[in-house]
Amino acid sequence: MIRRAETRLPTQLQRPVWWRIIVGALLIFVEVKNNIHPAANLLKASTPGEQLVMNFAMATLIAIGCWLVFTGIAPFFRKAR
Secondary structure, three states: OOOOOOOOOOHHHHOOOHHHHHHHHHHHHHHHHHHHOOOOOOOOOOOHHHHHHHHHHHHHHHHHHHHHHHHHHHHHHOOOO
16 A cells, blocks of 8 residues: 655645735726726727727736636635645
């Protein structure tokens, strides 16, 4: 019978990564705020193509923000073996 060594995550990896959570939350908050209530001095799209690209950029930044938040809180859900 082969015994496997128990591997434990280092203590630092079991803690949340706060900068990822904060930066991700700020990215999400700013993009949603700008979409719901845009400021008067923001760039406005003059063609449907520009609007499509602006929406794609917004969705990309929100996805990056969600990824940052998820990877920041993921150590909470990892089980130490």
